[in-house]
Amino acid sequence: MTESVSSGAFLKQPSPVAPALREQQALDLMIGLAEIQVVSGLAKFTFAGLGSCVGVCVLDPEANVAGAVHIMLPKSLSGTASDMLGKFADTGIEELVRLMLAAGADVSRMQVAYAGGANVGDIGGRTSACDLGSRNLETITHVLADLRLPVKATDAGGTTGRTLRMSSQTGDVLVRTIRMGEAKLCSLRS
């Protein structure tokens, strides 16, 4: 049985699926800016066009609980509403983990992969003053370390746009870039 829990500024509900099909068909979820999605069961997550934003995928392979958050900015701004938690690295990952725990996951079994965090202007070894991507990655690193979540693999930084996909069934995390095409980053089940 597949169940999904969502949180975020721009909630995108999966289409209603007949109960008989739920056990066979994976939910196909596009994770938009600031969205958090948690699924108990089969799901495919896609983050299209990651620039400085970071797509974070988390899987508990034993509980079959998977989650994703599309982080835009490093630190929450004052007066952040609860439905905006996914916007920020410092609140988005904590909220994602909270929702996964509520869905039956266990922190000790969670595996993480993420991609994105590019900067406009990081060219030829120079670092850009518009460093949203770097600051996103720095905050994400700290938050994951504080939560003691192991990072299986990352594809981050630089100036390239990325599309990130993750299947909860296989655990495969795939990243597409213009130069490399789509390539497997890791499996969160192995």
Next chain:
Amino acid sequence: MSKPNSITLEDIVSRTSDLPTFSAAALEVMRMADSSTSRAQDIARIVSQDQAMSVRVLRLANSAFYGMSRKVSSLPEAVVVLGMRTVKNLAMVAATYPWMSKPLKGYDLAPMQMWHHSFGTALAAQTLAARTRKCDDQLAFTSGLLHDVGKVALSLWIGEKLKAIVYYAEREGMPFDEAERRILGYDHTEVGEHLGKNWNLPEEVLLGIRWHHEPESCEPYHPVADCVHLGSTISMAMGIGLGGDGLHYTFSEGCYSRLGLRPDDTDSISADYVDAFKKYETMFAAMAAA
């Protein structure tokens, strides 16, 4: 890498089939905004001369975005209800959406992506202009909307070369637009400026098109170049209509001080920008139906 052909800017514009056009009515609306003596109802009269644009403007005015309690049934009524400046922006949107929503294979842009990036940049540039009061926000909107128009013409000539240009730019440690100049002889900002001149776009609109990647080179300086530069940068950073060229462009740090902003303002501007962009998606749906 040597220049593979000797096609000139003039060739690009004159030999490219399916180039977008700007109707006389759309151009007149654009110029009217520069005149403080423009009467509001003149906008309605001019828009009505272009039937396709009129239909789209009315559809946009009646879209869920504006949440009208009753249907707006005529252009004069739209001007009264929404105001001259909003109707002028809607006319620009109506004039560009049909060709900007198409895919641009040369830049690895799927359907709607060019539109999302163009509209997103327009929205961000307009917001920056209004916030900093450094230039007219409608000028920033129009210039932002058209800033990448050169890509529409150049996409057909780039064809399958995109990956090679990206590879060359990364290997040589240069921005994508410089790689375009080395390989093609010109970049998309130069092609856009040339195309814009052919359309007789206002000079100030051309500045944002030509200098959106290097606003400090805009001589004499005009803040619209900075508004479009920072607007485009924020749009790229948020992944709004990101193409194969990615974020591989120079960032002009000086734009912050020239616009009277601080670097850490980027976070709150980006947060507000994405919220605003998402709200406009209901308008995009109305345009798709038009």
